[in-house]
Amino acid sequence: MAILPIITAPDPRLAKKAKPVAKVDASVRKLMDDMLETMYDAPGIGLAAPQVGALLRVIVVDCAKDGDKPEPYRIANPEILWTSDESVTYNEGCLSLPEHYADVVRPAEVKLRYLDEQNEIRELHAKGLLATCIQHEIDHLEGTLFVDHISALKRSMILRKLTKLKRQQVPTPA
Numbered sequence: 754m755a756i757l758p759i760i761t762a763p764d765p766r767l768a769k770k771a772k773p774v775a776k777v778d779a780s781v782r783k784l785m786d787d788m789l790e791t792m793y794d795a796p797g798i799g800l801a802a803p804q805v806g807a808l809l810r811v812i813v814v815d816c817a818k819d820g821d822k823p824e825p826y827r828i829a830n831p832e833i834l835w836t837s838d839e840s841v842t843y844n845e846g847c848l849s850l851p852e853h854y855a856d857v858v859r860p861a862e863v864k865l866r867y868l869d870e871q872n873e874i875r876e877l878h879a880k881g882l883l884a885t886c887i888q889h890e891i892d893h894l895e896g897t898l899f900v901d902h903i904s905a906l907k908r909s910m911i912l913r914k915l916t917k918l919k920r921q922q923v924p925t926p927a
């Protein structure tokens with residue numbers, strides 16, 4: 754396993770649409786495991802492959818409470834089958850927008866179909882934080898960040914601060 758560098762905004766790689774995996778094989782499984790290790794290390798409750806520079810439709814999530822048994826999900830090619838009419842607001846964060854948070858409104862529940870780490874088709878009915886997190890991760894596969902769901906004013910404030918932060922950082926090789 755390996756901890757991978759996480760790409761932070763603004764970065765054109767975070768705005769691209771990710772490609773479906775043909776099959777969940779050993780290389781995709783390794784990506785899933787490396788992403789989980791990277792997510793737990795960060796720490797975060799979800800991570801999408803584009804955040805670590807892989808333009809594939811792969812996400813990992815674990816929304817188990819601190820101290821509870823881990824509940825990792827390894828998800829490839831997620832498809833939303835249904836969303837609830839009811840919405841919820843959650844104060845979201847993103848490892849690609851470090852130290853910024855904003856309220857985002859999303860459907861409270863979702864049903865999805867995906868391929869698991871064994872390349873088996875599965876369905877999942879998610880509610881609560883898991884539903885919010887899965888939608889946040891699927892957004893990353895479309896090149897969408899949580900700031901794309903908030904007002905243009907709040908978005909530009911966050912992105913301006915992150916741009917300034919990047920100018921102060923020593924560039925790391927891509």
Ligand code: GNR
Binds near residue numbers: 799804848889
């Ligand atoms: O760690 C994370 N926390 C979080 C909180 C509320 C809604 C979504 C998330 S996902 C985020 C990690 C991340 O950036 N995933 O893409």
Ligand code: NI
Binds near residue numbers: 846847848849889893
């Ligand atoms: Ni994110």
